[in-house]
Amino acid sequence: MDVLIIAGNARSLMANRGDLIREMLAQGLEVGAAVPTADYLPDVEALGIAIYPIDMGRTGVNPMHDLRTLHELYKLIRKIRPSVVFSYTSKPVIYGSLAAKMAGVPRIYSMITGLGHLFTTDTPRTRRLRRVLSMLYRAGLSCNDRVFFQNPDDLKEFTDKRILSKATKAVRTYGSGVDMARFARQPLPQGPLxxxxxxxxxxxxxxxxxxxxxxxxxxxxxxxxxxxxxxxxxxxxxxxxxxxxxxxxxxxxxxxxxxxxxxxxxxxxxxxxxxxxxxxxxxxxxxxxxxxxxxxxxxxxxxxxxxxxxxxxxxxxxxxxxxxxxxxxxxxxxxxxxxxxxxxxxxxxxxxxxDVRKVNRVIMEAMLLTGPVERHAVEQECT
Structure with missing residues (x-):
C-alpha cells in the first residue's frame, strides 16, 4: 500500500480528508484508512479505499487501552506495509506515529488539526493532563518527517514548548481547505437578518x-x-x-x-x-x-x-x-x-x-507525492 491514513473518526475522514484522498487516488496511489470502531460509519466505504476498523478511545488517557491501541496499529501497519503513514488528531498522531516508526515505515507525517479541550481549559486536572499529552506528542512527533499545522498559534506553541523539537519539520497549511464547487457562492436570503x-x-x-x-x-x-x-x-x-x-x-x-x-x-x-x-x-x-x-x-x-x-x-x-x-x-x-x-x-x-486544490497541492508536495513540475508550482505559490 502507498498511503495509510490514521483517522480521528469516520465522519472527519469523509468531510475533512475526502478531497485529499480523491487527489491521492487520482495520482494512482493505493490508499487505506484506519478508523476507530467507536466512530465507524458505513458511509465511509464510499470513499473507495480500504478501511481498517481499530480500537481507539475518543478521549482521555488510559495507559492500558492506549497500549492496546498502539499494539493494534503496529500489527495493522506490519500487515499492510504502507510506504507512507499520515495521521491527524491527537491519538492517531501519537500512537500512529509511534507504531509506524516501530514497524519501519519509510515516511511518516502528521497534521495538527487543533489542540482541543485540554488547551482551552485551565484547571489543575487539565494542567496535569496537558503535561502528559505534551510529552506523548513530543514522542510521537519525533518519529515524523514533516508535521502540518493549520494555524501559526499551534505551530508557535509546539515549537516554543519543544513539543516539536525541530521547527524545520513544520509545514503551514490553510486549514484542510474547502471545495469551492461543492460550497459554491449562494445568493443572500430574503427576509429577516x-x-x-x-x-x-x-x-x-x-x-x-x-x-x-x-x-x-x-x-x-x-x-x-x-x-x-x-x-x-x-x-x-x-x-x-x-x-x-x-x-x-x-x-x-x-x-x-x-x-x-x-x-x-x-x-x-x-x-x-x-x-x-x-x-x-x-x-x-x-x-x-x-x-x-x-x-x-x-x-x-x-x-x-x-x-x-x-x-x-x-x-x-x-x-x-x-x-x-x-x-x-x-x-x-x-x-x-x-x-x-x-x-x-x-x-x-x-x-x-x-481553495482545497491549493491546500492539497501543498500537502502532497510536502509528502513527496507530486512530480517535479507540480512541485515547482507549489513552491511559487507558497512564496
Missing amino acids: TFLFIGRLLGEKGIAEFCEAANLLKQRYPQVRFVAVGPHDPSLPHACDIQDLERWKREGAVEFVGGVEDVRPWISECSVFVLPSYREGTPRSVLEAMSMGRAIITSDAPGCRETVEPGINGFLVAPRTSAPLADAMERFIHEPEMVATMGEASVELVEKYY
Missing part, C-alpha cells in the same frame, strides 16, 4: 456566548433570527450542560436544529455566520460559510482569527464573553449593506488561500 452557528454544542465552541448574545438582541430586534445547527453529545466531558440547553430552548431566542447531514441549505438561509470558538485548528464551518459568500463573526483566538480580515469580510470578537459578540451582530443589524460586501470579500479570501 439571520445569524447562524454551526458546530457541536460544546462549551469551547462558544455556544453559551452565542445564546446569551442572541437573548440580549432578540429583546431589541424581535424580527432577527438566530439559528444553531449541531448535535449535543452529553457523553463528551466538555459538552454544554443539558440544563443550560433546555433553558436556552425555553427562552426561545435561538432556534436549535440538531445535527444535519448537509449544512449547505442552512448556510444558504443565513445572512452572517457566527463561531465564537475558544480555539480551533482552522474551523471548517467558517471556511464553508465563506466559500458560500457569507460575512463572518468569529473569535480573536488561535485558528479562528486567520479566517477574518477585520472590517473586510467580518469581525473578530474577544472569546469567552457575549457582550462583544452581541455588539458585532448589532453592527450588521444597523448596517445590513455590510452583509453583501463582506460576503463577497469572504469568497475572495477563500479563492486566494483556502
